[in-house]
Amino acid sequence: LRLPTFLREHDKQARICAAEGVDHVRYLARLTELELIDRERRMVERRIKAAKFPAIKSLDSFDFKAIPSLNKMMVLELARCDWIERKENGLGLVGCQKGLPVAFVTAAS
Structure with missing residues (x-):
């Protein structure tokens, strides 16, 4: 599925959610939100790189x-x-x- 943020964050978020008593649905929602935020960041980085600005x-x-x-x-x-x-x-x-x-x-x- 190409979910690099899920892969990177699932252990950390599992510990946090367990400590906070967060259920599985909210745990997955947090991971999904982190994945979407990271995808947006990477997309912007790719667009800036593709634009070949002489200076940022x-x-x-x-x-x-x-x-x-x-x-x-x-x-x-x-x-x-x-x-x-x-x-x-x-x-x-x-x-x-x-x-x-x-x-x-x-x-x-």
């Missing part, structure tokens, strides 16, 4: 005070990526207008 930078470490004219709320709103889910391509159009290579693809492509 995030908005968490960005100093908005260094550029006072930058609209922090707008940047954070764009970072939520809601515009992607709405299939809006405004940022891609701006990239094209600035001479940047842009590719718009759908999941079906």
Whole structure:
């Protein structure tokens, strides 16, 4: 089934659940939750690796005070990526207008 977190955590979680008097269903639920959390983490790591970023930078470490004219709320709103889910391509159009290579693809492509 490819459940590496189950394999790694089952003994530890069994001891914890036994000490807390947790039943088998909750024990399995805990293992499942840990597996899902770990899968999400690994998926993000794979996506970052596949993106081949030259350096890993995030908005968490960005100093908005260094550029006072930058609209922090707008940047954070764009970072939520809601515009992607709405299939809006405004940022891609701006990239094209600035001479940047842009590719718009759908999941079906």
